[in-house]
Amino acid sequence: MFEIPLLLVLIVLVALVFDFTNGAHDCANAIATVVSTKVVTPRLAVGCAAALNLIGALLGTEVAKTLGSGIVLPEVVEGSHVLVLAALVGAIGWNCITWYFGIPSSSSHALIGGLIGAAIAHSGLTGLNIGGIVNKVLLPLVISPLSGYAVGFVLMWIIYWLCARIQRSKVNRAFRKLQLLSAGFMATSHGLNDAQKTMGIITLALMIFGFADTTEHVPLWVKLSCAGAMACGTAIGGWKIVKTMGHRIFKLEPVHGFAAETSASLVIAGASMLGAPVSTTHTISACIFGVGSTKRLSAVRWTVAGQLVIAWVLTLPAASVIGCLSYLVLHLIWA
Template identity: 70%
Template structure:
């Protein structure tokens, strides 16, 4: 009879809870613009996003490998079975705090910060895979919002150039329909990048518990992670939808199409590279880029300042919570 350690079961359940909150928290990434421009109803948008998040999660595992072996040195944390649990507690806590206040922070960076904080609490900074963190975490952390802003600005500028003789009514009518396709592309790319993050964490836990010999994502892990994210997406994140869809600048269908398509292109490219970027950072930056083509004053830059503060705080805040959680688990006797 197959025997699975109870702590591993707890870790997998907590990881799926994180995946669920990730889907609920980041639901706005895929549907904020399509809902705010009233192309489709919130209910239909959420169902579409949930299904395509599920589909996208099966399209690759490069990001999962980065989370599983590119943040902590697996040989140094091999005996620490509570590390992943502490990391997840830190990520979930930060997710819930920012979800409650309607702040579009990064679930991805919360999870990364949680892993880093728990690993450092276990055995110091030497547990961290410095070169991989610099190349696939910190560099994309800086570049993905910049790329999102640039691609959004360029894509919208090209659209405006090609459509300048077309009546506003016709443009609105055309992109009213096309935005459904861009939202679908965005939802698929979100599943491709974000669902893999929890896959990587569960795979790391399986490796630490000697259930697998290498960092390779089993099919059943893909299935349960994709399903949990889809269920979370179905719950929705309406406070964040409101922030992204209404408070940055007033979106029209053509703007929504440009922002979603630009973000999906950036996210898909990062996923192929194995970079666990923030889909929240990316779509928000794309919305700012698209809005800036209208006129700089059309964008509410005060909102940008608040979002940047949340982005900067996410990794250290979740790392601190994870470290405190690890020390508490140690006091409770869960650390061997």
């Protein structure tokens, strides 16, 4: 009879719990601006975001491959059954802390940090793919928010230039409709990047337990379950982050929402094609700052930017510490 180890089942369940917390954190980014500008109702936005995240999750696996083998070396961690579980505990722990305070930190970097910390606890630095971490994590960590700010700023200026002679009320009416497209693009690109991260983790666990020969192929059931868990998280817990993204940074109008969502979608989709697991939180936040700066610098609440930067800097090391400690505890339990 085909038997599945209890620990593998637990890892998959915890991975889906992480995706749920990821949904509470990050899926809100895809709908925050369109809800805050009152283009659609929250319920409709959640439903559309869930469907488009599912579609996005099925469009590629490059980011999943990065999480499966680009952060830690599979041949080094193979056989360490608790490593993936410890990584997930580290990520969930940091997600819960930042969710409680309504800080839109990065679930992506929390997961990567947890994985790095658990790998170090297991085999030291030899278990890490240093080249992959630098090229696929650290560089995108810096480049993606800077790109988001720049693209948002430039796109908003282009819109101002094109619409300079048009009555403001007409502009906002037009962009209320266009924002539906930009929000859809944002949700799809979010699924293309974020939904793949847990897919890579589950696929790595399947390989460690001998149920997969490689992390290159992601089973369909893994794709569907990760996207579904993320959608549930959005519906239940995402509204604290929606409030921060949509109101506290900058008072958004439909034209601003369109510019921010389109800019973020372009950056995230580009990163996804390169296999870089970027932070949708940091990217859309930076885009909103960029869009708001075109009006005037004082229109943006830079104190919120300070909070985001603190979370941005702390997420990787904090999740790594929790992941490392979790590995040490779990290794004693399952030794």
